[in-house]
Amino acid sequence: MSASWSTSLLTDMYELTMVDAALKSRTAERRSVFELFGRRLPDSRRFGVVAGTGRILEALQRFEFTPEDIDYLHKHKIVSDDAIDYFRDYRFTGDIWGYREGDVYFKHSPLMTVESTFAEACLLETVLLSILNHDCAVASAASRMTIAAHKRPCFDMGARRTHERAGVSAARASMIGGFAGTSNLEAGKRYGIRTIGTSAHSFTLLHDSEEAAFKAQIDSLGPGTTLLVDTYDIPEGVERAVAAARAAGAELGAVRIDSGDLVAQAFKVRGQLDRLGAKSTKITVTSDLDEYAIAALGAAPVDSYGVGTKLVTGSGIPTAALVYKLVERVGADGKMEGVAKASKSKSTIAGRKWAARVYDEEGYAAEERLYVGSYDEFSQVLQKEQDRGITITPRQRKMVSDGVIDEQWIGPEAVVRGAELHKEIRAKLPYAAWHLSEGEPAIETRVIELPSANPAK
Amino acid sequence: MSASWSTSLLTDMYELTMVDAALKSRTAERRSVFELFGRRLPDSRRFGVVAGTGRILEALQRFEFTPEDIDYLHKHKIVSDDAIDYFRDYRFTGDIWGYREGDVYFKHSPLMTVESTFAEACLLETVLLSILNHDCAVASAASRMTIAAHKRPCFDMGARRTHERAGVSAARASMIGGFAGTSNLEAGKRYGIRTIGTSAHSFTLLHDSEEAAFKAQIDSLGPGTTLLVDTYDIPEGVERAVAAARAAGAELGAVRIDSGDLVAQAFKVRGQLDRLGAKSTKITVTSDLDEYAIAALGAAPVDSYGVGTKLVTGSGIPTAALVYKLVERVGADGKMEGVAKASKSKSTIAGRKWAARVYDEEGYAAEERLYVGSYDEFSQVLQKEQDRGITITPRQRKMVSDGVIDEQWIGPEAVVRGAELHKEIRAKLPYAAWHLSEGEPAIETRVIELPSANPAK
Numbered sequence: 001m002s003a004s005w006s007t008s009l010l011t012d013m014y015e016l017t018m019v020d021a022a023l024k025s026r027t028a029e030r031r032s033v034f035e036l037f038g039r040r041l042p043d044s045r046r047f048g049v050v051a052g053t054g055r056i057l058e059a060l061q062r063f064e065f066t067p068e069d070i071d072y073l074h075k076h077k078i079v080s081d082d083a084i085d086y087f088r089d090y091r092f093t094g095d096i097w098g099y100r101e102g103d104v105y106f107k108h109s110p111l112m113t114v115e116s117t118f119a120e121a122c123l124l125e126t127v128l129l130s131i132l133n134h135d136c137a138v139a140s141a142a143s144r145m146t147i148a149a150h151k152r153p154c155f156d157m158g159a160r161r162t163h164e165r166a167g168v169s170a171a172r173a174s175m176i177g178g179f180a181g182t183s184n185l186e187a188g189k190r191y192g193i194r195t196i197g198t199s200a201h202s203f204t205l206l207h208d209s210e211e212a213a214f215k216a217q218i219d220s221l222g223p224g225t226t227l228l229v230d231t232y233d234i235p236e237g238v239e240r241a242v243a244a245a246r247a248a249g250a251e252l253g254a255v256r257i258d259s260g261d262l263v264a265q266a267f268k269v270r271g272q273l274d275r276l277g278a279k280s281t282k283i284t285v286t287s288d289l290d291e292y293a294i295a296a297l298g299a300a301p302v303d304s305y306g307v308g309t310k311l312v313t314g315s316g317i318p319t320a321a322l323v324y325k326l327v328e329r330v331g332a333d334g335k336m337e338g339v340a341k342a343s344k345s346k347s348t349i350a351g352r353k354w355a356a357r358v359y360d361e362e363g364y365a366a367e368e369r370l371y372v373g374s375y376d377e378f379s380q381v382l383q384k385e386q387d388r389g390i391t392i393t394p395r396q397r398k399m400v401s402d403g404v405i406d407e408q409w410i411g412p413e414a415v416v417r418g419a420e421l422h423k424e425i426r427a428k429l430p431y432a433a434w435h436l437s438e439g440e441p442a443i444e445t446r447v448i449e450l451p452s453a454n455p456a457k
Numbered sequence: 458m459s460a461s462w463s464t465s466l467l468t469d470m471y472e473l474t475m476v477d478a479a480l481k482s483r484t485a486e487r488r489s490v491f492e493l494f495g496r497r498l499p500d501s502r503r504f505g506v507v508a509g510t511g512r513i514l515e516a517l518q519r520f521e522f523t524p525e526d527i528d529y530l531h532k533h534k535i536v537s538d539d540a541i542d543y544f545r546d547y548r549f550t551g552d553i554w555g556y557r558e559g560d561v562y563f564k565h566s567p568l569m570t571v572e573s574t575f576a577e578a579c580l581l582e583t584v585l586l587s588i589l590n591h592d593c594a595v596a597s598a599a600s601r602m603t604i605a606a607h608k609r610p611c612f613d614m615g616a617r618r619t620h621e622r623a624g625v626s627a628a629r630a631s632m633i634g635g636f637a638g639t640s641n642l643e644a645g646k647r648y649g650i651r652t653i654g655t656s657a658h659s660f661t662l663l664h665d666s667e668e669a670a671f672k673a674q675i676d677s678l679g680p681g682t683t684l685l686v687d688t689y690d691i692p693e694g695v696e697r698a699v700a701a702a703r704a705a706g707a708e709l710g711a712v713r714i715d716s717g718d719l720v721a722q723a724f725k726v727r728g729q730l731d732r733l734g735a736k737s738t739k740i741t742v743t744s745d746l747d748e749y750a751i752a753a754l755g756a757a758p759v760d761s762y763g764v765g766t767k768l769v770t771g772s773g774i775p776t777a778a779l780v781y782k783l784v785e786r787v788g789a790d791g792k793m794e795g796v797a798k799a800s801k802s803k804s805t806i807a808g809r810k811w812a813a814r815v816y817d818e819e820g821y822a823a824e825e826r827l828y829v830g831s832y833d834e835f836s837q838v839l840q841k842e843q844d845r846g847i848t849i850t851p852r853q854r855k856m857v858s859d860g861v862i863d864e865q866w867i868g869p870e871a872v873v874r875g876a877e878l879h880k881e882i883r884a885k886l887p888y889a890a891w892h893l894s895e896g897e898p899a900i901e902t903r904v905i906e907l908p909s910a911n912p913a914k
Contacts, residue, residue, distance in 0.1 A: 010621040012614065012640040014654030017678060021656075025673030027663050034659070059621070072646040080677070118663050125657075129617035130624055157469065160586035161776045163623035164467040164516070167587055183469040189529040197471035199478075200582075202491070202783035205796040206484050206575050216482030220537070221474060231798045259803045287803075309776055318770040319618045326659035339662040341688045346716040346744075 006066045007059040008090070011126040013078060019119045020083035028086075028119040031336065033328040033352045036112040036128055038105070042317040044438035047104040047429060049143045049422060050111055051173040052135030054101055054414040057405050059127050060092055086119070094120050096400035099355070101414060102176050102421030103395060104429065106368045107445040110353050111136075111322065113396065118329060125324045133322050134166060135173040137314035141291070142177025143426065144315065145307060147434055148295040153180035153304045155196050156187075157286060158312030170312040176418040178426075179311075180304075192412035198226040198256045198284070198306075210237060214244035224253035226284060229269070230260070238269055242278045254282035254303065262287060263300045270301035290315050291436050328352050328454055338372075338454035351453050354378035357443075359391040364430045365443050368395075373450030381450065463523045464516040465547070468583040470535060476576045477540035485543075485576040488793065490785040490809045493569040493585055495562070499774040501895035504561040504886060506600045506879060507568055508630040509592030511558055511871040514862050516584050517549055549577050553857035556812070558871060559633050559878030560852060561886065563825045564902040567810050568593075568779065570853065575786060582781045590779050591623060592630040594771035598748070599634025600883065601772065602764060604891055605752040610637035610761045612653050613644075614743060615769030627769040633875040635883075636768075637761075649869035655683040655713045655741070655763075667694060671701035681710035683741060686726070687717070695726055699735045711739035711760065719744060720757045727758035747772050748893050785809050785911055795829075795911035808910050811835035814900075816848040821887045822900050825852075830907025838907065 022028035041048055065073075065087040073079055073087065094116020105111055111132060114121040145154050156174040159167035159182075171187030181194040188195035199217055207213035214227055223245035229237030238255060245252035255273070257265045262285045273281050285297065286306035294305055310316075325348045331337045338350030351372040358367040369392070371378045378394075385392045399409050408414070426433070433442035479485035498505055522530075522544040530541055551573020562568055568589060571578040602611050613631040616624035616639075628644030638651040645652035656674055664670035671684055680702035686694030695712060702709035712730070714722045719742045730738050742754065743763035751762055767773075782805045788794045795807030808829040815824040826849070828835045835851075842849045856866050865871070883890070890899035 007621070009642040009646055010616070010624065011642050012616055012654060013642055013645070013652045014640065014656050016642070017654055018656050018660045018674075021673045021677035022660070022663060024677050025664065025669070027673065030663060032663065069646070072642075076645065076652070078642070078645075078652065118659075122659065125659075126617050127621050130619065130621035133618055134620040134623070159467070159469055160583050160781075161590055161778075162587060163591040163620055163626055164464070164584055164587035165622035166591070166620035167467065169620055183471065185466040185468050185470055185473070185529075185535070188470070188533065188535075189466055189526070195470045195533070195535065197469060197474055199471050199475050200579075201798045202575075202579065202582075203475045203479070205783045205798060206479060206487060206489065206786055207482065208789045212482070216478045216484065217475075220478035220481050233799070309778070313770075313775040318775045319766055321618075321766070324617075326662045329663055332665045341658045341662060342690070 005062060006064055006069060007062045007127055008065050008123070009069050009072070010130065011123065015123050015125055016073070016079050016083065016087070019086065019122055020079040022118055023082055023086060029117045030330045032116065032118040032121050032326055034114045034121045034125070034324055035110040035327050035353060036132060036322055036324045037108050037110050038320060038322045039346070040107050041441050042321055045140060045317065046433045046435055046439060046442040047106060048136055048320060049139035049177050050099045050103045050105055050136060051101050051139035051176040051418065052131040052169070053098050053112070053399070054410045054418070055135065055169060055172070056112070056128055056131050057399060057410045059131060060124070060400070060405065063092065063124070063127070065090060090123065091403060092116065092120050092124065092400070093403035094400070095398060095402065097396040098399050099395050100397055100421055101418030103425055106441045106443060108349065108370060108447065109368055109445065110355055110370070110396065113352065129322060129324050133319045135169055136320040136322065137317055138170045138173035138312060139177040140320065141311055141315035141317070142174040142179050143422065144291040144436060145294055145311065146178030148291040148298070148436060149305055150298065152302065154178070154294070155180055155304060155306050156182040156184065156311055157306040158308040159184045161309040162312040167312060172415055174311055175415050176422055178419065178422065191415050193415065199228050201228065201231045204228065204231040211240050211244065214241055215247070218244050218248045223248045223250035226254040226256050227252065228258060229255045230257055234265065234269065235272060238272050239276070242273065242276050242281065251278055252281045254284050256284045256286060256306070258286045262293070263297055266297065266300040266302045295436060336454050349447060350455070353447070355395040356382060356392050357395060359428065363428055365428055366430070367443055368445040370445060370447045371450050372447065373452040377450045377452045462519060463521055463526060464519045464584055465522050465580070466526050466529070467587065468580065472580050472582055473530070473536050473540065473544070476543065476579055477536040479575055480539055480543060486574045487787045489573065489575040489578050489783055491571045491578045491582070491781055492567040492784050492810060493589060493779055493781045494565050494567050495777060495779045497564050498898050499778055502597060502774065503890045503892055503896060503899040504563060505593055505777060506596035506634055507556045507560045507562055507593060508558050508596035508633040508875065509588040509626070510555050510569070510856070511867045511875070512592065512626060512629070513569070513585055513588050514856060514867045516588060517581070517857070517862065520549060520581070520584070522547060543576070547580065548860060549573065549581065549857070550860035551577050551857070552855060552859065554853040555856050556852050557854055557878055558875030559882065561882055563898045563900060565806065565827060565904065566825055566902065567812055567827070567853065570809065586779060586781050590776045592626055593777040593779065594774055595627045595630035595769060596634040597777065598768055598772035598774070599631040599636050600879065601748040601893060602751055602768065603635030605748040605755070605893060606762055607755065609759065611635070611751070612637055612761060612763045613639040613641065613768055614763040615765040616641045618766040619769040624769060629872055631768055632872050633879055635876065635879065648872050650872065656685050658685065658688045661685065661688040667697050668701065671698055672704070675701050675705045680705045680707040683711040683713050684709065685715060686712045687714055691722065691726065692729060695729050696733070699730065699733050699738065708735055709738045711741050713741045713743060713763070715743045719750070720754055723754065723757040723759045752893060793911055806904060807912070810904070812852040813839060813849050814852060816885065820885055822885055823887070824900055825902040827902060827904045828907050829904065830909040834907045834909045
């Protein structure tokens, strides 16, 4: 039970052995700044969607080494006894700044910045990356799908196509990306998300006839339910479905189509429903949808989409490829210093970055700016730009101060707020952001060094 | 805490509402057989690898509705009070047969067969699919990578590139696919898997010089450790690394290269190490590897591979696309009857299937046979074939009897046994199975109806 409770071992071993070595070399306590960002947006993505921040803060609440964890580390000699003493008392006491859930991000946007001792920040690396790499990938796919769906609601039905716990987080991330509900009950329970559902072919096959199955479902869920009409023959299924609802005294809520050519089927079924007089009965479709299939269904008489595989696997991009890098730390001389690695194809930009977004006269996002330097100077620059009439807003919020989590960023409310924010922010992206095709990020990222920047050593 | 303990709500809502409706229509208690299988192998896969069975049985042990779960269902009126009474007492009491972890599978192979009442089997659908769809995808990718790596060890370093809990399961699945260890500590703790690790660029950057960082790591982990040599300049890094180990009185264990052209780097670094006399120092590489990159490194002087993203995301196929279908159930007449849906492109084959694999004279797998019919008749056919000199072996084992789990299939030992079985079974696949290119399954699946088959109604 405790195995699944603490989050501290959801971690690469090297985070612990590095801390162990740094304790010995007396560098573990050096003030450090780590940034979490993507070197580029994955192919085809015009923007990324921030999701998972709330889950990170929840994981942070449970990031401690339980006696069972300590036993494991000790028994397998993963680290020295000194390090074990350190882990036993570990609690994060630093600051974390982050982009809000629902915001969008671009190349090098610092989605999260961790300021603390090296040891404290190092230990968090793996779990921070795991959560954001997963949740941002799903939310980004979800946002593309809800763009393609225009105002028609999309529902997450992907639980069965991904790891059982990832499915719960995917439901949460999909809501931030604009989805309207999920089939996942744990997500409903944990995050207060609206749950939805129809029925499976097995339910029809269980009964002695399709009529009996439809009657059973309507007896239980009422005629407003959604009946699955493609177990045998769709036209017969539709006719039986409408009749079964009417026998219960009302028009059927909806039919679901889960196979075949969905565009053609939708037109046929809509026609049949209309001829039967069931004009209020809706059509939901669910077979292997992604943003392109949804876009192709745009002109078809479909009322909602149930999305599985492609949502929970990030529609071709199952991980957001975000990294977590040390950009500043105190040196032997006691001064804060920017640091960067020079590795070919994986170089980083030294120094703490403060992110801001510039909007054009029409209110559309125009540029992502990363100012390298001190917070004070960043604030002054922002003020100056605003005084010049430029609309520019900072992206990060301080979410953890001296180890204390600001609770507005966690719990079910954070999901609702993230979904609202995303809607608002997405509406202000330039038109290029709405393209489903592969291409450049919707806006450019510009790195600006302020005089206070800590130069790389 | 209990939120993450029970597994019953890791489930699509419709499983519960179907049971609710079936309780009302008095079909919930009908004896049913569900099969879990893939309609086809995903593109490019010559075989699939079974993994996750042990996790399913562990999830089954915790598949119960806690008071908190019941409260949620009640408060949100997900189901009726009668159904809630049923869920409150729910424990699975049926039988489950399955392919062993480490076995391979092909088109329509019934990886798992659940025999119970409709209600009991229906409730398990989502969690069974989630676990197998994830774990089989990872194990299948792992097996392709270990084929490409020949005897060189592969290590899982993917935790940060997938959901934090999926990473633990991915480590487990990768071991079944032939990996030699993982960076994931929770996987080490929970499944007894060997954990490994090197260090990150941040560790080097934390220190005032590369020399200081190398010294710190060796002071802590000994000269047998693996030093990361590409933070600044690789030739300088290698020289410093070797010197740092020698200063501690021994030859360096290994160097890690994490960027650039890995083939070229490996040759250069090997040459340099040899010139320095560090002939025993090994080389591990880790940058964005998949089975193709590993194959390309086959001729390079590399000693081991650290694999991240592509492993945990199934190397292009993040979900195994397995489905769970009702194939037989008792009808109104009290007789067991095969059932199948006719939906275009998604039709199923009625009747319970017993799987067997035929081997040719040289001992290589030649055909996957699915016999539709009774167990007794299947056993007789097998005996007859064996009497004729044909090597044919049944694939499924009975893992749950009347709700009681056979414990040999769970816990850390199951992982070790799965890895051994996979090695053994993979060695007996025909040569086509070893192709990394896209193509047909390594062996054909043949469905054979026995006289005792329950025909579809």
